[in-house]
Amino acid sequence: MTVHVNGYHKDSMASVSNCSHQCQCNLDNFVSCDHVSGNCTCKLEWEGPTCETDIDECTTNTYNCSDPHETCNNTVGGYDCLCVDGYQKDSSGICEQCANNTFGTNCSHQCQCNFTNTDSCDHVSGNCTCKLEWEGPTCDTDIDECVTNTHNCSEQKEICNNTVGGFDCTCKDGYHKDSYGICEQCTNNTYGQNCSHQCQCNLDNFVSCDHVSGNCTCNIKWEGPTCETDIDECTTNTYNCSDPHETCNNTVGGYDCICVDGYQKDSSGICKPCASGNFGTNCSSDCTCAAENTVNCSNVDGTCTCKSGWNGANCDQDIDECGQSPPPSCVANSTCSNTDGSYMCVCNPGFQLLPDETCTELAQIPLALTLNGSLRYSEEELENKSSDAFQNMSAEIIRELRKHLNDLDINDTIPNIIITSIRNGSIITELVMVIDNKTQFEAVTKVANALPQLREASFTINGETSWLRNLTINNITIENACDILKEGYCSPNETCDSSDDTPSCKKTPVSSLQKSSLNLELVIGLSVGIPLFVIIVTVIAFLAYRRVKKRNATLRKTISDDNQSEISTIFSRRLPIFGMLRRHGMYKPDNLSETSNEDNKYEHYRTRTSDPGYSDSSPWTTRRLKESKRLGNSLYN
Numbered sequence: 001m002t003v004h005v006n007g008y009h010k011d012s013m014a015s016v017s018n019c020s021h022q023c024q025c026n027l028d029n030f031v032s033c034d035h036v037s038g039n040c041t042c043k044l045e046w047e048g049p050t051c052e053t054d055i056d057e058c059t060t061n062t063y064n065c066s067d068p069h070e071t072c073n074n075t076v077g078g079y080d081c082l083c084v085d086g087y088q089k090d091s092s093g094i095c096e097q098c099a100n101n102t103f104g105t106n107c108s109h110q111c112q113c114n115f116t117n118t119d120s121c122d123h124v125s126g127n128c129t130c131k132l133e134w135e136g137p138t139c140d141t142d143i144d145e146c147v148t149n150t151h152n153c154s155e156q157k158e159i160c161n162n163t164v165g166g167f168d169c170t171c172k173d174g175y176h177k178d179s180y181g182i183c184e185q186c187t188n189n190t191y192g193q194n195c196s197h198q199c200q201c202n203l204d205n206f207v208s209c210d211h212v213s214g215n216c217t218c219n220i221k222w223e224g225p226t227c228e229t230d231i232d233e234c235t236t237n238t239y240n241c242s243d244p245h246e247t248c249n250n251t252v253g254g255y256d257c258i259c260v261d262g263y264q265k266d267s268s269g270i271c272k273p274c275a276s277g278n279f280g281t282n283c284s285s286d287c288t289c290a291a292e293n294t295v296n297c298s299n300v301d302g303t304c305t306c307k308s309g310w311n312g313a314n315c316d317q318d319i320d321e322c323g324q325s326p327p328p329s330c331v332a333n334s335t336c337s338n339t340d341g342s343y344m345c346v347c348n349p350g351f352q353l354l355p356d357e358t359c360t361e362l363a364q365i366p367l368a369l370t371l372n373g374s375l376r377y378s379e380e381e382l383e384n385k386s387s388d389a390f391q392n393m394s395a396e397i398i399r400e401l402r403k404h405l406n407d408l409d410i411n412d413t414i415p416n417i418i419i420t421s422i423r424n425g426s427i428i429t430e431l432v433m434v435i436d437n438k439t440q441f442e443a444v445t446k447v448a449n450a451l452p453q454l455r456e457a458s459f460t461i462n463g464e465t466s467w468l469r470n471l472t473i474n475n476i477t478i479e480n481a482c483d484i485l486k487e488g489y490c491s492p493n494e495t496c497d498s499s500d501d502t503p504s505c506k507k508t509p510v511s512s513l514q515k516s517s518l519n520l521e522l523v524i525g526l527s528v529g530i531p532l533f534v535i536i537v538t539v540i541a542f543l544a545y546r547r548v549k550k551r552n553a554t555l556r557k558t559i560s561d562d563n564q565s566e567i568s569t570i571f572s573r574r575l576p577i578f579g580m581l582r583r584h585g586m587y588k589p590d591n592l593s594e595t596s597n598e599d600n601k602y603e604h605y606r607t608r609t610s611d612p613g614y615s616d617s618s619p620w621t622t623r624r625l626k627e628s629k630r631l632g633n634s635l636y637n
Contacts, residue, residue, distance in 0.1 A: 026051045029077075045077040069095035086124035098123040114139045117165075133165040157183035174212035186211040202227045221253050245271035258282075262300035274299040290316040293341065309341035333359040350434075363435035363444050365451075365484060367473055369397075371427040371459055373466035382422045393461075394419040397429050400459040408450040413443050427466060444489060445503060448481035 023033030025040035029051035032041045042051035057063040057079040058072035065072050065081035073080045083095035088107040090096045098107035101115070103126040111121035113128035117139040120129045130139035145151045145167040146160035153160045153169035161168045171183035176195040178184050186195035191214040199209035201216035205227040208217045218227035233239045233255045234248035241248050241257035249256045259271035264283045266272050274283035279302040287297035289304035293315040296305040306315035321328050321343040322336035330336050330345035334353075337346040347359035354360050375382070381389035398417050405411040416434040435443050451471070455478075459466045471478045474487050481503040482496035490496050490505035497506045 024050050043077075067095050084124075086122075112138050154183070172212075174210075200226045243271050260300075262298070288314050290314055307341065309343075331358050333361065363447075363489075365433040365435070365447065365473065367431055367433060367451075367471065367478075368475075369401075369427075369429045369431070369468060370470040370472075371429070371461065371466040372469055373427050373461055373464055375422070375424055375427060376462050379424055390419075390422060393422050396461055397422070397427075397431075397459070400461065401431075404454055404457045405450075408453060410447050410450045413447055426469065427461060441489070445481065445485070448484040448503065451484060452478050452480055 019035070021038060023038050023040070025033045025042075026046070029046040030040045030042050033039070034041070040049065040051045042048070045055050045057075047053050047055050054074070054076050055062075056074045058074045063072040063079045063081070067081065067083075069084050069087045070081040071084050073082045083089055083106065085105050086098050086103060086107070087095040088098065098104075101111040101113075101121050103109050103111055103121060103123045107123070109126055111126050111128070113121045113130075114134075117131050117134035118128050119131055121127070122129070128137065128139045130136070133143050133145075135141050135143050142162070142164050143150075144162040146162045151160040151167050151169065153167075157172055157175050158169045159172050161170050171177055171194060173193050174186055174191060174195070175183040176186060186192075189199040189201070189209050191197050191199055191209060191211045195211070197214055199214050199216070201209050201218075202222070205219050205222040206216045207219060209215070210217070216225065216227045218224070221231050223229050223231050230250065230252050232250040234250045239248040239255050239257070243257070243259075245260050245263045246257045247260045249258045259265055259282065261281050262274055262279060262283070263271040264274065274280075277287050277297065279285050279287055279297060279299045283299070285302060287302050287304070289297045289302075290310075293307050293310040294304050295307055297303075298305070304313065304315045306312070309319050309321070311317050311319050318338065318340050320338045322338045327336050328343055328345075333351045334345040334347045337344050347353050350362050350364055351359040352362055375393070377389035377393065381387055382393065384390060397419065401417065402411055405414060414433045414435060418432045418434065419429060420432060421430045422428070433447070435447060454468055455471055457468045459468065473484055476483055476487065478484060480498055482498045485496045485503055485505060493508055494505040495508050497504055
């Protein structure tokens with residue numbers, strides 16, 4: 001068997017092919033590829049398995065930059081020696097410092113400093129070194145020596161004022177520079193900056209003017225910014241007025257004691273009240289109250305105190321009591337009516353006042369009269385009830401109607417006639433006759449009897465004779481008195497009876513149909529009520545029976561438990577069961593005989609208890625026996 005060594009191969013005559021792997025070295029960066037392992041031998045500037053990694057001579061310190069201002073800059077397959085920031089190579093390749101206000105890498109940046117205010121620009125960073133009075137990144141900001149306290153101004157009289165690139169010392173307010181440039185205090189009533197303001201103090205009333213602010217120091221009786229305000233002794237309570245009706249009145253430089261309003265001084269200087277009708281300061285004003293409506297006029301301010309029913313500043317305005325809420329109370333069927341200074345209760349239309357101060361309803365008969373003839377006025381004129389036409393026609397008709405009412409002896413019974421309308425179509429007049437009192441049925445009847453006689457009456461209207469053609473009440477032609485009484489005077493369950501000479505309102509008799517209706521209602525009520533009553537009584541009796549039966553059963557059990565007591569030696573049989581509805585005589589002691597007289601049922605017991613030797617402690621006088629006595633007395637007495 002033939003073995004081949006790695007890295008070798010037979011020539012073309014051999015039948016086996018070796019050296020079958022391709023080297024992976026970067027062809028540009030390697031020296032050789034090991035024929036056995038394939039490892040790459042790299043050029044000086046390269047490294048890595050395939051010679052593809054550049055060696056950084058600057059990091060491995062294998063560079064050679066001799067100039068002190070140079071620095072190593074790695075490149076692919078080598079390195080360069082470059083000038084550090086702030087330097088650039090001259091024509092001979094030597095690194096020289098930046099000039100002409102440049103800085104940075106290869107001096108490629110221009111300095112941004114304000115060169116007027118700058119001492120230098122750093123060739124490496126470009127930072128500005130400012131002159132003494134300037135600051136900021138580009139030396140554009142002035143240094144305020146007044147703030148930094150780098151000035152030399154006098155603190156007492158001078159003040160520092162910053163300027164561009166320096167400062168000035170100026171005098172404080174209240175000072176000015178003299179001819180030597182020294183700050184001196186203001187004089188001659190001046191003040192303020194450079195003593196340029198004139199003091200405003202009143203020269204007669206001030207002591208001094210502050211040289212800084214111009215504030216005035218006033219004399220003792222004056223005050224205010226300019227000493228022109230008099231001190232008010234009345235306000236400061238430094239006055240002396242002893243009269244109780246005096247008050248302090250300030251004057252310029254002093255005060256006076258004067259009378260208060262409503263008083264004036266008499267000849268002795270004492271304050272007295274104003275006379276009636278005057279008021280105010282020194283009683284110099286006249287009261288304006290309406291005297292007849294006024295109780296009093298204030299001597300101080302002239303205020304009027306009004307009488308009841310009046311108000312207003314001068315008591316000349318009537319109070320509308322009827323408009324108040326609530327209004328005054330008036331009797332039924334009356335309305336409050338305002339009057340000057342008071343009010344009155346006026347009976348409502350259709351009512352009149354009686355002597356007992358109540359309002360009773362008036363009897364009003366609404367009539368319609370139809371007269372033949374014609375009117376001399378148009379309907380338009382007569383529609384206006386306040387027109388002369390309506391008033392004149394109303395007066396003529398009422399005058400003629402009064403004549404007939406007087407002939408019928410009823411004129412005095414009708415105190416008022418009110419015309420409500422007049423219209424054409426012959427002469428049609430609607431009116432209301434008012435009788436004093438609706439309750440005076442006799443007067444109403446009298447009018448009702450007389451009015452039908454007007455049907456033949458004649459009226460002189462417009463100078464012509466007209467005859468009454470029709471007389472109606474509520475559109476019903478009046479034939480007799482009942483036609484009037486039925487319209488508002490007879491109640492719904494009354495009818496007008498005119499069988500005699502005096503018509504009257506009588507109750508309507510009950511008809512046979514109404515009676516049968518009432519009888520039917522009675523029958524139905526009894527047929528339902530009687531059975532219901534029987535059922536209720538039966539239930540009550542049954543419940544009472546059940547209750548008595550239950551109570552008797554309870555009593556029997558109780559008595560049975562007492563059978564063995566000592567009383568059994570006296571009685572041969574049980575005591576009666578109390579509450580049972582039976583004769584008590586069937587239970588008795590053995591030595592008692594029955595009698596037919598029920599009054600003696602308990603005679604033996606009564607005899608025993610009346611015996612002087614009887615005692616309740618006897619064996620046979622048990623609680624049951626005592627109860628027997630009580631029950632016997634209640635049942636037989």
